[in-house]
Amino acid sequence: MVDASTVGPYDRRPEPGLRVRIAATIACIVIAAVVILALAVHLLVVQNRINQQRAAADNLVQVAMSIYQDQGVLTFDARLDDPSVPSELRRQLTRSGTHGTYLSGRSIRDVWAAGRVAGHILSIHSRFPTVDASVRAVDRALLIAGIATAVVASAVGALSANRLSRRLRLAARAARALATAASTPGAWPATSPGAADGSTLREAVGQGRDEVGDLADAVDAMAARLAERLQSEQRFTADVAHDLRTPLTGLNAAASLLDDSRPSQMVRDRVDALTTLVEELLEVARLDSRVETAQLEYAMIPAIVTRAVQRGIAKGEYPQDAVAVSTHDQGEPVLTDPRRLERVLSNLIRNALQHGRPPVTVEAGGSRVVVTDAGPGFTDEFLAKGPQRFQRSSANRGGGHGLGLIIAAGQTAVLGGNLQFGNAPGGGAQVVIDLPGAPPGRQPSSGSASAENAVIWD
Structure with a gap:
């Protein structure tokens, strides 16, 4: 069993990269938009079909009413005073010549069209499926178009995210190179402040005028200031070591003239320690200046x-x-x-x-x-x-x-x-x-x- 207190921040399960998250976000947004659009179009097509069937039934009953009034003949399967006519539609036909329609059902729609003529209620009843072959054809076209749109949008989003992620990875790589060089005596800032290979972070991420470019400029400016401070520290170390070397030589000579008493020995020990420190400072200064070469x-x-x-x-x-x-x-x-x-x-x-x-x-x-x-x-x-x-x-x-x-x-x-x-x-x-x-x-x-x-x- 692993103690949770011993698990560091880098031991956790890695999170998806920025490229994956951006591409997934774009794909989800596009798919959601396609689904909403397809649903809206489907409902509009179905409603348009219902309206057409309703209008056709109303026109048909008007023609049947005209023929019955003129010739007394029932046409188009019309019926007189059919008890099956819905009461809601019946109540609308209050005077002669009025007509109307009534719709019921869900997957299979019942359409009633009726009108009052010569004291009677003439009605026509028909049925039709809400979704027919034409609606299914529209749905298939929407599905194919939606899938194609989602694939294209996801591909475009992935390419855009990959470009952004690549620039960020280049920025991170240059920043890590900068940190590695800064930790090595003499490796930095002998090179350009932006990266260990002499290039700046701006050069690594390109000349784009966006947030990544602004980040690169800010890091380059910070690196330049750090380089100046480090160079100043290195110059100070070298100057102090060189300035101490001359008086320390005289101090060594004076200490060598002392007797062998305990206080004199303590003085010589401190002078030796100071000499060692100055020699180490001089060696660090030489390493910083990159003048050291190996005799291989x-x-x-x-x-x-x-x-x-x-x-x-x-x-x-x-x-x-x-x-x-x-x-x-x-x-x-x-x-x-x-x-x-x-x-x-x-x-x-x-x-x-x-x-x-x-x-x-x-x-x-x-x-x-x-x-x-x-x-x-x-x-x-x-x-x-x-x-x-x-x-x-x-x-x-x-x-x-x-x-x-x-x-x-x-x-x-x-x-x-x-x-x-x-x-x-x-x-x-x-x-x-x-x-x-x-x-x-x-x-x-x-x-x-x-x-x-x-x-x-x-």
Whole structure:
């Protein structure tokens, strides 16, 4: 049984698309209009037939009355003083020469036509079906015309709805590309503000002067303003990092001259932390400016992972017992930049130790690397938004400036790969590095580890 509280907004049954709903609405309106029109025409034809039969009976009784008055002969099956004449019609014939008709019945109509002549009531009675062959022919013609009209109108409506739906899908695709580019260091706003491929949303939906065009213009204007703000933020980050670098160099030199007392050691530790922060800001600025290029070479990923962990332990970045490496089949060599991949791994391992709990497991195989810690895992908010500058992946995942994962994602993008952030099935945060794969003409090897609720940030 599924707990309703765990069902998210995207787990519900998908609703029909706008194209289907518009086409269905048009079809329903056309069918309703055709049915109403056909019913009205049918009733008019039936009423016209009744009126014709009634008028014919009235004319016939007048002729019969004239002949009887002149010659005393009953014609057209007329009868004198027939007791079957309806009392309502009989009461209307108050004086000589008056005549009238009376109609009764539904599917089969009874028509009485009578007149008073020479003190007698002369009457003629006839019957006819309300719906005859001519009425049924009209109904068939209306049915065929109605079906044809409904089909044509539905087809036209579907084509119009498809055009509108296609433009909206293009708008949504461009907006998603914009959001994806905005989440990747250096990917935006280096391109045009409208979409990651350099086109604006207006270009994607066409030059139509309608609501979709107005929406595209509004989104393009918003994207342009966001691009300006992001560029301003990137320039500020780069300027601050560069302006701090010079005085920080002098501060490092001064700190190195201090003695080995506890206060001096605390000063040196803070200077080292500030130096690390400035270096990270400079690296983010380089990623934003898209000047970073990978020095690609064919290498075995498990070997790079093993070397990176051993180097980090040797440099004292993390304890030896805190990180475990698991390598699968060596697979095929992958075209990558080993130095940058080691940088990404170092950031991910340090982030896992600082914000999660040891042991940190690094699994490598083929073109995939998986880093998993034993901590509380990523929050839903982090998985929805991805890494943000100066925002930690969890409020209870320790300190830091929130730049380590930003740098890891940016460096992975330089390598042509992507990061997947998720939570491991057994608990703990999990980050998957997917690299471009094997040499041309060969299929890349796939890793065995996977993340639960993974969110891909290219």
